[in-house]
Structure formats: structure tokens, C-alpha cells
Amino acid sequence: MTSPTPSTGPVAVVTGASSGIGAATARALAGAGYHVVLGARRVERLEQVAAECGGTAVALDVTDDASVAAFVAQVPRCDVLVNNAGGAKGTDAVADADLEDWRWMYETNVLGTVRVTKALLPALLASGDGQVITIGSTAAREAYQGGAGYNAAKFGVAALSRVLRLELLGQPVRVSEIDPGMVQTDFSLVRFKGDQEKADAVYRGVDALTADDVAETVRWVATRPSHVNIDQVLMMPRDQVSAKVVHRTEA
Structure with missing residues (x-):
């Protein structure tokens, strides 16, 4: 743990915060006045990000019940929860599905968000003005070839977010879903299991979104007046109009 979580002042929790969108979101929310509790499995990187933004680093594996319980025990207050932990593995067609990859995607994206x-x-409700912001994907809105397992997981995350919004109607908790398109992070490197050439090819010739672009959107959503709920945001780079329709500049 980098620094103690304050008992007063607004607290934001960000999962998957050791890099990419999660790390950028932690910095953006810290800049907006939140004390940020950062959770991820890569503790050394997590502590570096926490030190940069004055936050609290706590080890978290969203696929493990005990890890989640231990993490939450160190969060005495929560005003904003950013469910960012997730990811894709592989591009298999349904006929060739690697069930272990599918199981990892479901556990990480869907059940991790649920856990x-x-x-x-309870802490979000107790805050009197809580907010759940879930980072989804264009894959939650559009099925595409090569996306079967990830589509299934992210459609599930979108359904979870939208049902939670219904369930909390009348309660002091807002629920928002942010669905980015192409964001140049380590996402594709994970998807292609460390194949840097394949990962680089995804973004080649495209002026993609950055992690900071998405983080700024999270910050904006989180700082709207309490009576304003930004239900859904779909954001893509100018060079992208759908999952597979992308403009590439020739090198």
C-alpha cells in the first residue's frame, strides 16, 4: 500500500490501474480532487502509478473472491468505482473457440466486474452520491469476425451495467458505461499473447485514441452534477466508424 486511504474527502476506486486506461484514469481522477485507490495484479507497476497521483495501491485480482474481499476491506469509503479491469484473448471463431481463453475473458470482464x-x-450507497463507471468497448455494441469471445464477454458487461442502472433507480448511485473503440495501449499485445508485430499492426496508420482520451471522458462523467447520469458513451477515433471500418494512412 502506497499511502493510507483518507477517512474524509471523495474516494475513487479504479481496477486494472497498473497501466493503460486504468492508470490514466487514476491520474485524471486524482487531478479532479479524488483520493484514488488503485487495484491490479502487477503490484510494482501499480505502486509506481499510485506514487505519481498520490493514491493508494492495493493488490487486486478481480477473478479471485478472496482477493476482492481483501481489497475492499482496505477501502473504508467509495464515492466512484471505475470498473476497468478486463481484456481480450485471441480472435478464434466460434468453431475454433479456445474455451480457456473464453473462460478467462468471462471471468475477468463479467464476473470480475460483478465481484x-x-x-x-454498500459503500457507494452509504456515500449518498455514488457512481459506478464501467469501461466497456465497441465490442459490447457490435459483433464482428474475430471478436466472438470478446463480444460475448463485453455484451455481458453492457447488460450488467444497464440492469444495474435499473436496479438502482431511486437510490443515490449513478451508473455509466463508456465504450471506447481503438485505444493504443497494451490491449492488443495481451490479445495476441505477446506477439508485438500483430499488436502493432492493429494500430498501424491509424490515429487511435489514447488512454488519456478515455480517462478524460471518465473524469468528465464522474464530475457531472449529481442529478445528471451519463448512461452511455460511445467514443472512437475519427479514423474509425465501426469495429472493422477504419481509415489507415499509408506510411
Whole structure:
């Protein structure tokens, strides 16, 4: 743990915060006045990000019940929860599905989001003005070839977010879903299991979104007046109009 979580002042929890969108979001929310509790498995990187933004680093594996319970025990207050932990593995067609990859995607994206949200809902309600912001994907809105397993997981995350919005109607908790398109992070490197050439090819010739672009959107959503709920945001780079329709500049 980098620094103690304050007992007063607004607190934001960000999962998957050791790099990419999660790390950028932690910095953006810290700049907006939140004390940020950062959770991820890569503790050394997590502590570096926490030190940069004055936050608290706590080890978190969203696929493990005990890890989530231990994490939440160190979060005495939660005003904003950013469910960012997730990812894709592979591009298999349904006929060739690697069930272990599919299981990892479902556990990380869907059940991981459920575990953390369920565990922190009491604190979010107790805050009197809580907010759940879930980072989804264009894959939650559009099925595409090569996306079967990830589509299935992210459609599930979108359904979870939208049902939670219904369930919390009348309660002091807002629920928002942010669905980015192409963001140049380590996402594709994970998807292609460390194949840097394949990962680089995804973004070649495209002026893609950055992690900071998405983080700024999270910050904006989180700082709207309490009576304003930004239900859904779909954001893509100018060079992208759908999952597979992308303009590439020739090198």
C-alpha cells in the first residue's frame, strides 16, 4: 500500500490501474480532487502509478473472491468505482473457440466486474452520491469476425451495467458505461499473447485514441452534477466508424 486511504474527502476506486486506461484514469481522477485507490495484479507497476497521483495501491485480482474481499476491506469509503479491469484473448471463431481463453475473458470482464461492484455497493450507497463507471468497448455494441469471445464477454458487461442502472433507480448511485473503440495501449499485445508485430499492426496508420482520451471522458462523467447520469458513451477515433471500418494512412 502506497499511502493510507483518507477517512474524509471523495474516494475513487479504479481496477486494472497498473497501466493503460486504468492508470490514466487514476491520474485524471486524482487531478479532479479524488483520493484514488488503485487495484491490479502487477503490484510494482501499480505502486509506481499510485506514487505519481498520490493514491493508494492495493493488490487486486478481480477473478479471485478472496482477493476482492481483501481489497475492499482496505477501502473504508467509495464515492466512484471505475470498473476497468478486463481484456481480450485471441480472435478464434466460434468453431475454433479456445474455451480457456473464453473462460478467462468471462471471468475477468463479467464476473470480475460483478465481484467488485457487488462488494463496493454498500459503500457507494452509504456515500449518498455514488457512481459506478464501467469501461466497456465497441465490442459490447457490435459483433464482428474475430471478436466472438470478446463480444460475448463485453455484451455481458453492457447488460450488467444497464440492469444495474435499473436496479438502482431511486437510490443515490449513478451508473455509466463508456465504450471506447481503438485505444493504443497494451490491449492488443495481451490479445495476441505477446506477439508485438500483430499488436502493432492493429494500430498501424491509424490515429487511435489514447488512454488519456478515455480517462478524460471518465473524469468528465464522474464530475457531472449529481442529478445528471451519463448512461452511455460511445467514443472512437475519427479514423474509425465501426469495429472493422477504419481509415489507415499509408506510411
